[in-house]
Amino acid sequence: MKEKMIPAFAKANGGLFGSTEKADIGDAYAKMAEEKIDLMGWADPFMPDPSMPDFIRETLAEEVMKESAAHYTAPVGSLRLRQLLAKKLKQQNGLDVDPMRNIIITPGSDSGLYFAILPFVHEGDEVLIPSPSYPNNFLDVEIMGGIPVAVELKEEEGYQLNVSLLEEKVTERTRMVILTHPNNPTTVVYDRRSLEALADFCIRHDLILVCDQAFEDFTFEHEMVTPASLPGMFERTVTVFSFSKGMGLSGLRVGYIVADDKVMDTMYANAVAVVGAASTSAQNTVCKALEHPEFMKVFEEAYAYRRVKAYEILNSIPGVTCAMPQSGFLCWVNVSALGSSSEIVSYLVREARVSVNDGINYGAGGEGHLRIVIGVYRDNDKVIDALYRIRDALCRLAEAKGIA
Numbered sequence: 001m002k003e004k005m006i007p008a009f010a011k012a013n014g015g016l017f018g019s020t021e022k023a024d025i026g027d028a029y030a031k032m033a034e035e036k037i038d039l040m041g042w043a044d045p046f047m048p049d050p051s052m053p054d055f056i057r058e059t060l061a062e063e064v065m066k067e068s069a070a071h072y073t074a075p076v077g078s079l080r081l082r083q084l085l086a087k088k089l090k091q092q093n094g095l096d097v098d099p100m101r102n103i104i105i106t107p108g109s110d111s112g113l114y115f116a117i118l119p120f121v122h123e124g125d126e127v128l129i130p131s132p133s134y135p136n137n138f139l140d141v142e143i144m145g146g147i148p149v150a151v152e153l154k155e156e157e158g159y160q161l162n163v164s165l166l167e168e169k170v171t172e173r174t175r176m177v178i179l180t181h182p183n184n185p186t187t188v189v190y191d192r193r194s195l196e197a198l199a200d201f202c203i204r205h206d207l208i209l210v211c212d213q214a215f216e217d218f219t220f221e222h223e224m225v226t227p228a229s230l231p232g233m234f235e236r237t238v239t240v241f242s243f244s245k246g247m248g249l250s251g252l253r254v255g256y257i258v259a260d261d262k263v264m265d266t267m268y269a270n271a272v273a274v275v276g277a278a279s280t281s282a283q284n285t286v287c288k289a290l291e292h293p294e295f296m297k298v299f300e301e302a303y304a305y306r307r308v309k310a311y312e313i314l315n316s317i318p319g320v321t322c323a324m325p326q327s328g329f330l331c332w333v334n335v336s337a338l339g340s341s342s343e344i345v346s347y348l349v350r351e352a353r354v355s356v357n358d359g360i361n362y363g364a365g366g367e368g369h370l371r372i373v374i375g376v377y378r379d380n381d382k383v384i385d386a387l388y389r390i391r392d393a394l395c396r397l398a399e400a401k402g403i404a
């Protein structure tokens, strides 16, 4: 069967799921849960503990019982949800959009990301991806027959965008830049100055920007600028959003994309054929969440506490460095002095009974790094305890390697 596939699709080989034995996601993960290994590799708030506040749980239960649950919303999503989102986009993102023209609801933002890239990438087109970056950015482009071009951001520059690095990689065949902002895995929130430089770069080279803002909600002391709000950018940017990370509602599978009318004209037509919004009950439930976003404070407080503790604990390990997380609930940790990241991931499963992500999954610049999800579990102490076990195991390894 595989030989009958489009070659680009056939060679995709699972992406992040291709190395499940390295403890990322998949069946191997379920097996580790049974073995009581702490799973700190899945970016799902408070997973596997309860994350849904009672009022949302009740709304969901009511919505599932309604007759409407059995029926479609508009294929581009419920109008009530799009109206609430237009309000949120104005307040939070500085985007003045028409709910009738500029928003499509998607079943989670992974499909939104795919759908945002799809219309623009022709066979052989190059797509610049500042890296390390979310693995699907590479995989999606490959499946479409495009060529993902990693632009490795520099750790010593705090992984901030550096347009001169993009300039080095741009060619006649470059069609698009895909930005994960804030970044997963580095957590970096791109600053206004570098986003303005990126906007200028996209305009000068006539490029499309796809900006994935799944992690936009918790950026602590960092200003979160939505690139589509910068002058000249709305008409060339497709922005992807999610209810999974900030609101912790990943199981409802709701995301949305926002773009200019001209882009949406075609996307609306295809949304009917391909995307089909999300389930009616899920859409109605996230409306309630948007009307009462105060519940997100629980997440924010937990992450604010955990990031400081994680920073202290991880930086106390000889040979290990970790910048203060700038957003969300991840840590990006340099363990290169202790060995390859694949070795360290396996070592931590054995010696600390904790499973984290191998940096090699995140493209250029990922080797020698771990992504640790500190947003798992509801109980702060459980996370801190796992971090101490990581510290103890890595301290033993450092000692064995003679690293003081």
Ligand SMILES: Cc1ncc(COP(=O)(O)O)c(C=O)c1O
Binding pocket: 043, 107, 108, 109, 110, 111, 113, 134, 180, 184, 212, 214, 215, 241, 242, 243, 244, 250, 253, 254, 255
């Ligand atoms: C950067 C980023 N974008 C998008 C997604 C997809 O999330 P969802 O499909 O649940 O909205 C993820 C999930 O891990 C992510 O990390």
